[in-house]
Amino acid sequence: MVDIFTFTGGSGGAWRVVESRTVKGEGLRAVESLAVAREPDDTAITSPAWTLRGFISNVRYATKTEVETLRSVQQGLARPRATLAALIPIRKNAAWWALAQDERREIFEETSHHTAIGLDYLPAVARRLHHSRDLGEPFDFLTWFEYAPEDAPAFDRLVDRLRATREWNYVDREIEIRLARAA
Amino acid sequence: MVDIFTFTGGSGGAWRVVESRTVKGEGLRAVESLAVAREPDDTAITSPAWTLRGFISNVRYATKTEVETLRSVQQGLARPRATLAALIPIRKNAAWWALAQDERREIFEETSHHTAIGLDYLPAVARRLHHSRDLGEPFDFLTWFEYAPEDAPAFDRLVDRLRATREWNYVDREIEIRLARAA
Numbered sequence: 048m049v050d051i052f053t054f055t056g057g058s059g060g061a062w063r064v065v066e067s068r069t070v071k072g073e074g075l076r077a078v079e080s081l082a083v084a085r086e087p088d089d090t091a092i093t094s095p096a097w098t099l100r101g102f103i104s105n106v107r108y109a110t111k112t113e114v115e116t117l118r119s120v121q122q123g124l125a126r127p128r129a130t131l132a133a134l135i136p137i138r139k140n141a142a143w144w145a146l147a148q149d150e151r152r153e154i155f156e157e158t159s160h161h162t163a164i165g166l167d168y169l170p171a172v173a174r175r176l177h178h179s180r181d182l183g184e185p186f187d188f189l190t191w192f193e194y195a196p197e198d199a200p201a202f203d204r205l206v207d208r209l210r211a212t213r214e215w216n217y218v219d220r221e222i223e224i225r226l227a228r229a230a
Numbered sequence: 231m232v233d234i235f236t237f238t239g240g241s242g243g244a245w246r247v248v249e250s251r252t253v254k255g256e257g258l259r260a261v262e263s264l265a266v267a268r269e270p271d272d273t274a275i276t277s278p279a280w281t282l283r284g285f286i287s288n289v290r291y292a293t294k295t296e297v298e299t300l301r302s303v304q305q306g307l308a309r310p311r312a313t314l315a316a317l318i319p320i321r322k323n324a325a326w327w328a329l330a331q332d333e334r335r336e337i338f339e340e341t342s343h344h345t346a347i348g349l350d351y352l353p354a355v356a357r358r359l360h361h362s363r364d365l366g367e368p369f370d371f372l373t374w375f376e377y378a379p380e381d382a383p384a385f386d387r388l389v390d391r392l393r394a395t396r397e398w399n400y401v402d403r404e405i406e407i408r409l410a411r412a413a
Contacts, residue, residue: 049366102364107290110332149293152331181285181364183232 050103051086052177054134054189059093062132062226070210072138072220081134081226083191099136101177101189108155113162122170129173129193132226133202136179136186143217144180159212168205171198186220233286234269235360237317237372240278245315245409253393255321255403264317264409266374282319284360284372291338296345305353312356312376315409316385319362319369326400327363342395351388354381369403 056064056078063080075097082092086100106114143151155161165174172194180187194202206223209215239247239258243265250260258280265275269283289297326334338344348357355377363370377385389406392398 049364051366104364105327106331108331111330114330144288147294147297148289148291148335178364181232181287181361183234 051100051182052103052175052189052191053082053084053086054099054101054191055082055084055092055095056080056097056224057082057092057095061229063229064224065131065227066223066225068223070221070223071218075136075222075224080229081224099179099186099189100182100184101179102182103175104178108152109162113156116166117162117169120166120169122173124173124175124191124193126173126193126195128195130228131194131196131199131202132228133192133206134222134224134226135190135192135206136188136220136222137190137218138180138185138187138220139217140219154214154217159209159214161209161212161214164205164208164212168198168201171195171201172205234283234365235286235372235374236265236267236269237282237284237374238265238267238275238278239263239280239407240265240275242276244412246412247407248314248410249406249408251406253404253406254401258319258405258407263412264407282362282369282372283365283367284362284369285365286358287361291335292345296339299349300345300352303349303352305356307356307358307374307376309356309376309378311378313411314377314379314382314385315411316375316389317405317407317409318373318375318389319371319403319405320373320401321363321368321370321403322400323402337397337400342392342397344392344395344397347388347391347395351381351384354378354384355388 056075058079060080060082062083064078067075067077078096109117156163172192175191177189177191179189192202239261241262243263245264245266247261247263250258252258261279292300339346355375358374360372360374362372375385
């Protein structure tokens with residue numbers, strides 16, 4: 048059973064776009080709002096500008112200890128106080144994908160501390176990772192974050208720290224879309 | 231760019247089914263022949279009984295050393311002498327997919343020596359792995375093998391050894407379809 052989620056930019060979605068910026072590479076057409084849906088999509092969005100798709104999958108780098116720590120600390124999406132969200136689509140370059148598993152793990156965690164950095168902002172910043180590369184999508188990953196307004200500075204620090212890592216040298220396209228729940 | 235391959239069972243395909251058996255779990259409808267195509271599929275097959283799909287992706291367990299060893303020894307598909315082939319669709323159970331990356335790697339290689347066993351039969355038995363689970367397919371992996379008639383005993387040993395591993399305790403559905411190039 049595959050869980051495919053769609054992120055559709057347009058008008059009338061449940062999340063209003065507060066700010067959208069191209070961090071690296073080619074941009075995405077600006078939209079007013081975003082709809083997040085699980086396929087088959089039953090969410091109506093007016094005049095969609097684009098749709099990004101990704102699936103939930105098994106963990107690719109986390110060890111047993113890391114998975115257990117994450118599970119003990121993280122909280123789910125859709126918390127009533129988490130009225131802000133962000134969608135960050137990223138693509139990694141060919142050099143990343145040509146690396147062996149141990150080389151990617153080494154950069155991801157031992158050098159860049161990706162999981163450890165994310166843990167520092169749990170449970171405040173909830174996240175869900177969607178894999179897109181194997182669907183032939185324009186991005187490799189779509190990460191969705193939800194947090195309360197008072198945790199927005201924590202979210203800023205989280206993305207700043209990740210972008211400063213060695214892992215991020217392999218990112219060749221990145222968009223950051225900040226959102227707020229539509230009233 | 232995603233590389234999706236389709237394996238369609240029916241009549242009139244380029245590979246004639248020599249033998250098909252259900253190793254574990256639910257079977258697949260018996261067919262006369264198989265067509266292998268890269269999507270978008272332009273191969274005509276008469277009255278398809280089923281179609282299995284999978285994509286080529288990055289390595290999931292192999293280390294740099296293992297990848298380099300494999301690359302130095304393996305040969306490509308479609309060698310003129312490799313007139314025999316096999317398609318082995320497998321599915322792993324939920325317990326496997328709930329494991330962390332280090333636990334799966336440990337079972338896959340340190341305990342079960344999956345890559346090492348495959349290496350023992352290179353370059354005789356060429357293989358290509360297709361990932362299906364994240365497409366919501368009935369199987370998790372479709373492995374395609376090609377070999378010359380004189381290497382059929384080596385292929386038999388390869389699959390016997392893999393099925394005797396601890397990793398295979400997690401396989402809950404497996405079909406083995408042996409094929410020969412249609413004249």
